[in-house]
Every structure is written in structure tokens, then in C-alpha cells.
Amino acid sequence: MVTDMRIDFAPLEGITTYTYRKLHHKYYGGIDRYFAPFISPGPGQGLSVKEVRDILPENNGGLRVVPQLMANHAPTFLAAAKVLAAYGYQEINLNLGCPSGTVAAKKKGAGFLAYPEELEAFLEEIFADHEVAAGQIGISIKTRIGKFSAEEWPELMQIYNRFPLQELIVHPRVQKDFYRNRSRWEAYADARRESRNRLVYNGDISTVEEYLRFCSQFPDEEAVMLGRGLVGNPELGEQISRIQNGEDAKALDGKRLRAFHDELLEAYCELMSGERNVLFKMKELWCYMAVMFPDSQKTEKRIKKAAHMREYKEAVNAMFTSPEGGQGRIL
Numbered sequence: 001m002v003t004d005m006r007i008d009f010a011p012l013e014g015i016t017t018y019t020y021r022k023l024h025h026k027y028y029g030g031i032d033r034y035f036a037p038f039i040s041p042g043p044g045q046g047l048s049v050k051e052v053r054d055i056l057p058e059n060n061g062g063l064r065v066v067p068q069l070m071a072n073h074a075p076t077f078l079a080a081a082k083v084l085a086a087y088g089y090q091e092i093n094l095n096l097g098c099p100s101g102t103v104a105a106k107k108k109g110a111g112f113l114a115y116p117e118e119l120e121a122f123l124e125e126i127f128a129d130h131e132v133a134a135g136q137i138g139i140s141i142k143t144r145i146g147k148f149s150a151e152e153w154p155e156l157m158q159i160y161n162r163f164p165l166q167e168l169i170v171h172p173r174v175q176k177d178f179y180r181n182r183s184r185w186e187a188y189a190d191a192r193r194e195s196r197n198r199l200v201y202n203g204d205i206s207t208v209e210e211y212l213r214f215c216s217q218f219p220d221e222e223a224v225m226l227g228r229g230l231v232g233n234p235e236l237g238e239q240i241s242r243i244q245n246g247e248d249a250k251a252l253d254g255k256r257l258r259a260f261h262d263e264l265l266e267a268y269c270e271l272m273s274g275e276r277n278v279l280f281k282m283k284e285l286w287c288y289m290a291v292m293f294p295d296s297q298k299t300e301k302r303i304k305k306a307a308h309m310r311e312y313k314e315a316v317n318a319m320f321t322s323p324e325g326g327q328g329r330i331l
Contacts (some may be wrong), residue, residue, distance in 0.1 A: 001267055003226050003242045005023065005215075005221055005222060005223055005240075005244070006032045006033075006034055006131060006200075006222060006223035006224075007031055007223070007224060007225075007237045007240060007241070008031070008032060008033045008034075008035060008036070008169075008200065008223060008224070008225040008226070009021075009024070009033070009034045009035060009083055009225070009226060009227070009229070009230055009237070010142075010202060010225045010226060010227030010228075011035040011036055011037040011038060011068055012037065012154065012225075012227060012228070012231060013037045013038065013098075014037070014117065014281075014284060015231060015284055015285065016034070016035075016037060016108060016231070017037070017054060017055045018036070018055075018056075018059040018060055019245070019264070019267050019268065019271060020022075021034045021036075021063055021065070022059070022060070022061075022062075022063070023260060023263055023264050023267065024260070025062060025063055026263075027234070027256055027259065027260040027263075028234050028235055028237065028238050028256075028260075029237070029238045029241065030236075030237030030238035030239070030240060030241035031230075031237045032223075033064040033065070033066055033283070034060075034063050034064065034065050034066070035053055035065070035066045035068055035093060035142075035228055036055055036065055036066065036067045036068055036224075037054070037068065038068040038070040038095045038098065038109075039051045039067065039068065039069050039070070039080060040069070040070040040071065040092060040103075040108065041069070041071065041076055041079070042076065043073055043075070043076045044076075045076075046079075046080075046083065047083055048072065049081065050303040055067050055084065055087060055089070055245050056069040056087065057088055063140075065091070066091050066092075066093050067084045067089050067092060067097050068092075068093040068094075068095075068142070069081060069092055069093070069094060069095065070095040070098060070105050070108050070109055071094075071137045072108050072112050072118070072122060073110065073122075074121075074122050074125035074126050075125075075144075077094070077122075077126060077134075078126060078129050080102065081132075081137055081139075082131065082137070083305060085131070085136070086138050087233070090136075090137070090138055091137075091138040091139075091140055091311075092138070092139055092168050093114060093139075093140045093141070093142055093169075094111070094138075094139060094140070094141045094142070095108075095109055095142055095158070096109060096110060096112055096113060096119075096141055096142065096143040097109060097110055097142045097143050097144045097169075097171050097172075098110055099144065099175045099176075099177070099179070101179045104147070104175055109175075110143075110144045110147055110174070110175035111147060111175060112146040113143070113144060113147045113152065113156060113175065114144055114146075114148070114152075114175075116152075116155050116156060116159060119156075119159060119160070120159045123159065123162070123163050123204070126139060127139070127163050127164070129236075130256045135245055138163055138166040139163075139166060139283065140166040140167045140168070140169065141160065141165055141167075141168050141169065142169040142171070143156070143160070143168065143169065143170060143171070143185045144171050144172075144175055145170065145171075145172050145173065145174055145184065146174040146175070147174060147175040147176065148174060148175070148176055149174060150172075150174060150184055152174070153187050153190065153191075154194075157190070157191060157194050157195065160195070160197060161195065161196045161197070162196070163197075164197070165187055165198075165254050166198075167196040167197060167198040167199065167200050167223075168191070168195060168197045168198070168199055168200070169199075169201075169208075169222070169225055169328075170187075170188055170191050170199060170200070170201060170206075171183070171193075171202040171203045172185065172187040172188045172201075172203055173203060175274065179228070182204060182206045183203035185217060185218075188218070189218075192218070196223070198223075199221075199222075199223075200223040200224065200225050201218065201221060201223070201224050201225070202224070202225035202227065204229075205224060205226055205229055206226075206228065206229025206232060206233070206236070206291075207229065207233075207236070208236070208239050208240060208243060208249045208282075210229075211224070211240050211243070211244070228288060231285065231288040231289070231326075232288040232289055232291050232292065233252065233289075233291075233292055234257065234260060235252055235253060235256070252292060254320065256259075256263050257289075257292075258267070258320050259286060261285075261316070264282075264285075265278070265282055268281050268282065275308060279307075279309065279312055282312065283303065283304055286304070287302065288302050290303075290319075293319055296319060299315060299318050299319045299322065300319070302314075302315035302318065303315040303316060303319065304307075
């Protein structure tokens with residue numbers, strides 16, 4: 001039996017912008033909440049114009065959005081959290097999962113996990129704040145299970161258990177894994193046994209089959225967070241929702257995907273200056289979406305090499321319509 005899990009959309013830096021989120025919501029269902037890409041304020045700095053634009057309520061109308069902060073300095077985190085709360089956000093997510101080497105080197109994201117004593121002191125200061133303590137600002141955490149080794153996880157769990165989190169989102173890899181190797185389900189099973197906070201699972205669910213495999217291992221879960229797999233297949237949340245309702249997942253609707261792509265391209269052309277910037281943004285998406293087009297390596301290379309919008313559009317058209325591009329597989 002497949003349980004009725006909540007489905008959250010994980011933040012991907014530079015990809016799941018408010019423009020992407022709004023259009024995804026327009027074309028696809030199945031998502032309960034969208035997490036905005038992290039904001040990383042410096043001490044004494046406010047939010048940038050770009051960061052504010054991404055979380056403005058008027059740019060996220062009709063969506064349930066959770067903003068995410070990445071910081072290792074409690075006063076900086078709290079100052080930014082209160083700015084976000086002033087915009088009406090009642091939950092702020094702390095990013096302790098980003099595996100980027102440059103981020104980790106600054107003792108942020110998953111890099112902060114290597115300093116458990118400092119992390120604990122950081123959380124103590126946050127939860128001592130009167131607005132947080134009064135429940136006016138809820139704090140959730142998205143975390144990996146360590147920086148170097150899964151052996152770090154038990155100590156981190158003890159730290160998280162000290163605080164009344166809205167929820168703990170667990171990506172069961174360590175920072176040095178990046179996205180290699182398989183998620184450590186045994187570490188997530190440990191979290192299920194030990195956590196005093198509500199859990200959400202994140203990692204390696206890119207297909208309906210992988211979701212069903214997860215359900216067979218953890219049949220009582222309440223929520224999962226999908227990220228790279230959902231960017232690769234924007235319909236994945238909807239397919240999972242159909243399975244939860246006892247329906248067939250159905251094949252991917254290629255015509256809808258094309259319409260989504262085309263409107264997203266048009267939106268970025270209006271928002272961004274210069275073809276080069278727009279092409280860079282769209283090529284990032286194809287790093288994920290190309291997986292839906294089997295045997296399309298040559299067309300994928302054409303997309304990546306396109307230097308002008310005309311070349312890009314010709315390559316995309318070939319991807320959606322030519323035999324090499326997988327016609328008959330998704331259309």
C-alpha cells in the first residue's frame with residue numbers, strides 16, 4: 001500500500017527561482033510546498049534586491065513557499081529571519097545540507113556540521129530569541145548526516161533533539177559525497193528511531209519506481225522532499241500523487257513539458273538582459289531534463305553548444321520532435 005505523503009519541492013540554487021516556481025505550479029500539480037533557494041546574508045548585511053524579489057509574496061502568489069537561510073552567525077541569521085517574517089513567512093529553513101566546496105570552506109551549509117559544538121551554540125542562541133521561543137518564527141532544518149563520515153550522525157541527532165524544530169529534513173549523505181554514492185537509508189532509519197522532531201526524507205527519488213522503493217522501506221513516512229528528480233521530470237510530483245490515489249502514474253506528457261519550457265524561456269527573455277544569460281539559465285535546466293529523452297546525446301550536445309537563441313531553439317525543437325530526441329517516448 002502506498003501512503004499519502006506530502007511532497008515538497010527542494011530548493012536548487014539558480015534554478016528554482018520564483019519564475020520557475022510560478023510556472024511549475026501553473027503547469028503541474030502534486031506539490032505541497034516549494035522551498036526557495038538559500039539566502040546567505042553576511043554580518044550586518046540586509047537582503048539583496050534579487051533575494052527580496054525572489055521571496056516577495058506578490059511574486060509567489062498561490063504557492064506555499066518556505067524561505068531558506070544559510071548562516072553560521074546567529075545574529076545574522078535572526079536578523080534575516082525577522083525580515084522574512086515581516087513578509088509573512090512563519091517558517092524559516094536553515095540550510096545545513098549544501099555540499100558545495102566553497103560553501104563548506106566558509107563553515108556554512110554541510111560544512112558547519114564538522115563543528116558540532118559551534119553548531120549547538122548557534123542553535124541555542126537562535127532558539128533563545130523571544131520571537132522564536134514564542135513560536136512566532138518557526139525554524140526547520142535541512143541537513144546532511146555529517147561532513148566526512150556517517151559516524152558524525154549520532155552526535156548531530158543529539159543536538160537536533162535539543163531543539164523544537166518545525167521539522168528536520170534529512171538528506172542521508174555526507175558533505176564529501178556531494179551527490180555521488182547512494183543515500184544511506186540506514187542513517188535515515190536511525191533518525192526515525194531517535195528523532196524527537198518530525199522528519200522529512202530527501203535524496204535519490206527521481207522516478208516513480210524509486211518512490212515506491214522508498215515506500216516499501218519506510219511505509220509510514222509523512223513527507224518526502226524531491227529536488228533534482230523533480231527538476232528533471234517536472235511531472236514527477238503529479239505522477240506520485242496519482243499513485244497515492246490508486247491511479248496509474250501515466251506516461252510523461254511531452255506537449256505539456258514543451259509548453260512549460262517555452263513559457264519559461266519567454267519569461268526569462270523578458271526578465272534577463274542578453275541572450276547569453278538566458279541561454280545559460282536554460283542550459284542549466286537541460287542538465288537535468290535531458291534524462292527524459294533517451295538516446296538524445298547528440299541533440300543534448302547541440303543544446304549545450306548553442307551560442308545564439310536561434311541555434312538553441314532549433315536544438316530544442318529537435319529534442320522534442322526528432323527520432324533522435326526521443327519522439328514516441330515522451331510525446
